[in-house]
Amino acid sequence: MSIEVLNESSVEVELEEFVDCAEYVFKRMHLSDAVELAVSFVDPEPMEKLHLQWLDLPGPTDVMSFPMDELRPGTQTSPVAEGTLGDIVICPQVAAEQALAAGHAQIEEMLLLEVHGILHLLGYDHAEPEDEKVMFGLQRRLLLEYLASRES
Template identity: 60%
Template sequence: MSIEVLNESGEVPSPVGEQELHDLGRHVLDQLRVHPRTELAITLVDESAMEALHVQWMDLPGPTDVMSFPMDELRPGSDTETPEGVLGDVVLCPSVARKQAKDAGHSVEDEILLLTTHGILHLLGFDHAEPAEEREMFELQRTLLLTYLAQRGRTTTAAPNARSEH
């Protein structure tokens, strides 16, 4: 699996280390049986870059927390089929995540891990526009984040089914 993590946010060090984001991405993709030769990029950007993307792709003003840009429209694998390809890009804005974490009363790290999981699920075709879709996506998001953290001997202060602001 090729997972590239880039910190273009100007925040050094990043609120979440590159290895942590890589490991979370690998966990999510492994759990959803995504082909081992799939490519994923996770990029952290500043508010002005995120705002430009938000306006360009969603026609909405201001920066947002996370955006997903699917490439090959891959879906979770099954026992018989796991197509390979370029999953796409998850773009995160740590400064927006920091504000959301403060408002929610949990750590920035937990917020970014939650948003990363959320973004990867969007790349895999999950959505939350309809109530049934939202229940499915947020339960899966919760399970993936909690199992990842449990493997690392950690818990989260974030509500793993919290909504992204996008």
């Protein structure tokens, strides 16, 4: 499994936690060890530039996903063999604001954003209410299972 996590932000980030979480999601979504992913943490200014460049929206956002090989989830009997899933960019400062508003820890918000980003890279979306229900339900289940697994 090739999961690269880089911190280019001014906020301290526990990089290994994000590798572990991505590995957990890869296993649950039946992606092989040959699938590649890059996760980067950036400050608000570079995130705002990406947000403007790719979505033509002002201001920094929490997470952006950039798919590469358009991989989709595998199954237990037919896992995704190989490929580059893509890149996820997370802004810790925006995540901190959202965590405060939601009443949970910043690390939990950033892990949620990582799971959210991976699901986008796997083709999930939340533009329509039914799609949102599916994606957010899966996102919640994966995050809660991951958090429970690290406590045992």
